[in-house]
Amino acid sequence: MQTQITIIGGGILGLSIAWGLARAGNDVVVVDEGDQAFRASRGNFGLVWVQGKGYGMHQYAKWTRQSAKLWPEFVRELEATTGVQLEYSQKGGVDFCLSDTEAEERVDLMNDIRSGLDGDYPFEYLEHTQLKKLIPEVGPTVTGATWTDMDGHVNPLYLLRALYTGFIASGGKVINNQTVSHIEPQQTGFTINAGVTIESEKIVLCAGLGNKILGPMVGMNVPVEPNRGHIMVCERVAPFMTYPSVQIRQVGEGVVQIGDSKEDVGLNDGTSTNVLAGIAKRAIKIYPLLAHLRTVRSWAALRVMSPDGFPIYQQSSTQPGAFVVTCHSGITLAAAHALLLSKWIASDTQPDNLESFSGDRFSI
Amino acid sequence: MAIAFRFKRIDTPASPVINWQYEGDALTAYKGDTIAAALLASGIDYTRSTPVKSTRRAPFCMMGTCFDCLMDIDGVPNQQACQMVVTEGMVVKRMQGARGSSNLSHDE
Secondary structure, three states: OEEEEEEEOOOHHHHHHHHHHHHOOOOEEEEOOOOOOOOHHHHOOOEEOOOOOOOOOHHHHHHHHHHHHHHHHHHHHHHHHHOOOOOOEOOOEEEEEOOHHHHHHHHHHHHHHHHHOOOOOOOEEEEHHHHHHHOOOOOOOOOEEEEEOOOEEOOHHHHHHHHHHHHHHOOOEEEOOOOOOEEEEOOOOEEEEEOEEEEEEEEEEOOHHHHHHHHHHHOOOOOOEEEEEEEEEEEEEOOOOOOOEOOEEEOOOOEEEEOOOOEOOOOOOOOOHHHHHHHHHHHHHHOHHHHHOOEEEEEEEEEEEOOOOOOEEEEOOOOOOEEEEEOOOOOOOHHHHHHHHHHHHHHOOOOOOOHHHOHHHHOO | OOOOOOOOOOOOOOOOEEEEEEOOEEEEEEOOOEHHHHHHHHOOOOOEEOOOOOOEEOOOOOOOOOOOOEEEEOOEEEEEHHHOEOOOOOEEEEEEOOEOOHHHHOOO
């Protein structure tokens, strides 16, 4: 099989780029490993989230914000061309603070990010009484929350389906259930062993945690590690939650989804009752009415984290034409990946200000 | 289509009959019947309507995984009728659409 560009990884990140490339007329093949892979795209929370991201790397805050701004047009095109409704809404979001210390730290962090963006970073801190006006159901012990109109949420499974449908409709090909065992750089291009042999001019590694193994095959060090997050899902209720938060959101079909745990437990995506109990406790403090809801499901998934938590975008210096793209916010950044980053892969011209995302920052 | 004649008991148990209510009608069940089984044996047509499109649904998997048998059981909404046994005097209603959020702040 021959193609212009091969994307390794059929999750939201890989398909965002694949869809972006295919709609621009490129010849693209996606290789998807199958359900033995740790599928972050199937297990994530579904936030299109800006606030709080980019502390310590203002370029990341800017990039995140840019992607959130592109989301409305990204959704319009995806929904119109695929007929899949994404349950997307961007009315703003809150991040709750449960103590004075949490509140102080949050506001300091948000102010720091704001200064890095020359003040172009709209948010407010709402103390309890103000917050109660915005969210009447908030619990009495919640100290306050940061609020911004930059945030939103989406159904990540519908997003995945839309990207897949759109990619196929634009002429893209997907090879399912194949693990890439070997990538052989050629004089020009690459030979990829994925059940079938693919000869490809370019290759993009979008394999999440798998990039750590694939990177060295094309001369790149990709030091990503798993970080486990739990999600708990409650029975459906008539919509009452207008604003999503990092901790809790109500999805389009009425389900209340809870979860913001972070654990380093290696390649283990099992669930822990203690962690789930902790999540539930915090959720009930924020919204006491949730105590009356039954939980129907819970699961855990693995975030893909680089050492500093920021994305890695890089073209191999020893094997030009090989790219790596990895990040932990594949939903939020999907618009930027599809509409901007894909142009870099196609043209070799890196978008402005993305040099700082090179994985070289981890080499001493 | 009515489900009335699709389900029949393999044998009618000898155990005592339980009296209960479904949508205001008096029904009988046998000891050990789940609510879902008793309703199917009684020939109900549907047991809930879905929250988004109001599509009618009835018990399907009978083993707790599909959540299609959600009902209001003794005043508690969204309960799985296939996972609960009928008891004397039980009052069961269809789950119509999504559970309201207004009653969440009170004890049920």
